[in-house]
Amino acid sequence: MERAWQWLREHQDDVAKVLFLAAGIYGVVAVSLHPPQFGPPTEMGNLAENLASTGSFSNPFFVLKTGPTAVTPPLYPFVLSILIRLLHNSNLVYIAAVIGCILANAFTAVLLPRISNLFYGDVIPGIIASVLWIPAMPLIPSYDVSYTIVGLIVFCLVAFRAAADQSHGTRFALVAGVIAAIVLLFNPATLLILAPWMLFLLWRGTAPIGTRVMSCCIIATLAALSIGGWGIRNYYRLGGFTVRATMGMTLYASNNNCAEVDIFRDQLYGCYNSHHPNTSLHEAELLRSLGEIQYDHRRISDTETWIRHHLRRFAVLTFWRTIAFWFPRTLPSATEILERGGYRIPEQVQGWITQRDVDAYVIRFITALSIPGLFIMAWRRMLITAYILAVSMIYPLMYYIVIADMRFRYPVLWLSLLPAGYFAYHLIALRPRPRKN
Numbered sequence: 001m002e003r004a005w006q007w008l009r010e011h012q013d014d015v016a017k018v019l020f021l022a023a024g025i026y027g028v029v030a031v032s033l034h035p036p037q038f039g040p041p042t043e044m045g046n047l048a049e050n051l052a053s054t055g056s057f058s059n060p061f062f063v064l065k066t067g068p069t070a071v072t073p074p075l076y077p078f079v080l081s082i083l084i085r086l087l088h089n090s091n092l093v094y095i096a097a098v099i100g101c102i103l104a105n106a107f108t109a110v111l112l113p114r115i116s117n118l119f120y121g122d123v124i125p126g127i128i129a130s131v132l133w134i135p136a137m138p139l140i141p142s143y144d145v146s147y148t149i150v151g152l153i154v155f156c157l158v159a160f161r162a163a164a165d166q167s168h169g170t171r172f173a174l175v176a177g178v179i180a181a182i183v184l185l186f187n188p189a190t191l192l193i194l195a196p197w198m199l200f201l202l203w204r205g206t207a208p209i210g211t212r213v214m215s216c217c218i219i220a221t222l223a224a225l226s227i228g229g230w231g232i233r234n235y236y237r238l239g240g241f242t243v244r245a246t247m248g249m250t251l252y253a254s255n256n257n258c259a260e261v262d263i264f265r266d267q268l269y270g271c272y273n274s275h276h277p278n279t280s281l282h283e284a285e286l287l288r289s290l291g292e293i294q295y296d297h298r299r300i301s302d303t304e305t306w307i308r309h310h311l312r313r314f315a316v317l318t319f320w321r322t323i324a325f326w327f328p329r330t331l332p333s334a335t336e337i338l339e340r341g342g343y344r345i346p347e348q349v350q351g352w353i354t355q356r357d358v359d360a361y362v363i364r365f366i367t368a369l370s371i372p373g374l375f376i377m378a379w380r381r382m383l384i385t386a387y388i389l390a391v392s393m394i395y396p397l398m399y400y401i402v403i404a405d406m407r408f409r410y411p412v413l414w415l416s417l418l419p420a421g422y423f424a425y426h427l428i429a430l431r432p433r434p435r436k437n
Contacts, residue, residue: 001428001429008124009122009123009124015113015123019110019113019127019130019134020107020109020110022134023102023105023130023134024102024103024106026137027101027102027105027137030355031098031102031139033355034352034354036098036139037142038141039080039090039093039142041278041279042143043060043061043278044080044143044144045080045142046062047059047060047069047081048077048078048080048081048083049081049084051077051078051080051081052081056068057069057074057078060278061284062278062279063277063281063284064277064285064288066277066287067288068237068292069238069292070237070238070242070243070244070245071244071292072244073184073185073243073244074185075144075182075185075186076147076186080093094141097142100141100146100147101138101139101140101141101146102139104147105137105139105146105150107150108133108137108150108414109130110130111150111157112126112130112133112418112421113126113127113129113130114157115157115414118157118160119382119384120418124421125422125425127421128420128425129418129420129421130417130421132362132365132366132369132420132424133413133414136359138407138410143407144186145187145407145410145411148186148187148410148411149410149414151183151186152183152190152194152411152414153414155180155183156197158172158175159173159176159180159197159198159201160201162175163211163212163215164207166207166208169207169211169212169214169215172215173215173218176215177218177219177220177221177222177223180194180219180223181222181223182226185226187411188227188244189395192391192395193411194223196391196394197387198219198220200384200386201215230243238291238292238293239291239293242296245292245293245295248297248298248299248300248303249276249277249287249296250403251299251300251303251401251402252275252299252300253276253403254266254272254317254402254403255307255317256306257306257310258271258274259272260403261317261320261329261404262321262329262403262405263403264329264331266403272403314401318400321399321400321402324404325396325399325408325409326367326396326409327368328359328363328364328406329360330356330361331353331356331357363406366413366417367416367420369419369420369423369424370416370419370420372423373420373423373424374388374389376422377419388419391415392412396408
């Protein structure tokens with residue numbers, strides 16, 4: 001087996017091509033069998049349509065026009081709006097968005113061995129991680145998730161060079177800063193992944209401390225200019241500095257008397273739809289009358305009041321949502337939906353449910369493998385363990401108290417894939433060799 005590992009190490013370019021091709025083929029087959037939902041009525045889809053038609057970043061909700069908004073980060077709706085303007089055909093826009101997701105996922109498959117080499121000094125755990133990644137890839141063209149993941153990995157690779165190359169550290173820092181700015185405009189929550197990496201590089205980078213500090217300052221400045229500029233726009237358009245005015249509505253729609261653990265069941269039984277302004281006319285009218293900032297503050301206050309009076313229910317929801325973040329729930333079968341919901345699900349949606357359950361099982365398997373992988377890394381005192389554990393503890397906290405959705409898991413899935421690949425590699429390597437006669 002060691003010869004096979006060595007061959008893979010010596011033919012990394014060929015392996016990268018195979019992984020890219022495999023991810024691409026899997027993506028094409030998956031979307032052909034189970035076409036994903038795209039565009040409206042998701043907030044990003046609504047915004048993209050409005051940007052394309054009016055040039056205004058406003059009216060994100062399906063049931064009512066509510067004006068200027070900050071409920072989603074700006075970059076991905078802007079990208080979709082460009083596709084709409086260029087292609088002028090909804091089918092072509094869908095195809096382009098799907099191809100974009102598949103390509104981003106394929107690049108992630110190629111980059112995992114590279115980040116593995118950085119973490120472990122070996123590409124093999126990353127190759128195994130890529131193999132695990134392919135059946136778990138997000139094929140969600142209505143959201144930014146595929147681009148966010150590949151952006152995070154590229155940032156880590158480039159920022160490492162900025163903190164390790166004394167001669168060209170400034171150049172790499174500028175590139176890393178631009179990448180960080182882009183990623184934050186895709187998903188501001190990734191700050192909880194980007195910032196710990198910068199702190200790790202300050203601690204363990206190989207360049208002189210002055211170079212590391214300068215590189216991190218450049219990156220932080222560019223990132224702050226990007227997200228700060230978006231916040232200032234929101235201050236003038238909405239009346240308050242914010243990068244995303246969605247916490248209140250999400251908390252309120254996730255924690256109430258009829259709330260379920262995960263979004264699918266919550267939507268199935270109508271609870272989420274009756275509490276969220278995208279589908280509730282009452283909530284949308286209230287938001288329009290108060291403005292997004294004040295609406296968000298009110299719904300945060302309302303949720304805090306509900307939690308105080310329903311501590312046990314909130315604790316139960318939080319517990320199961322914590323489990324669901326790491327081990328995603330499978331969706332009910334079509335038969336269960338028919339019996340409980342009282343209606344027949346279209347065949348296309350049933351196919352999507354099947355695909356969604358496959359993704360959930362693969363992510364469960366990845367998480368299960370990553371736990372002993374992290375134990376081995378900690379036992380061997382691998383410093384990168386500190387970064388992975390820090391992000392794994394900090395990043396999910398906001399998602400433990402809101403409705404569970406597998407989409408929230410993806411930005412840190414790669415940080416589970418690498419320990420999973422590390423453990424799988426050493427598990428295979430520990431197999432007893434056959435005796436020679």
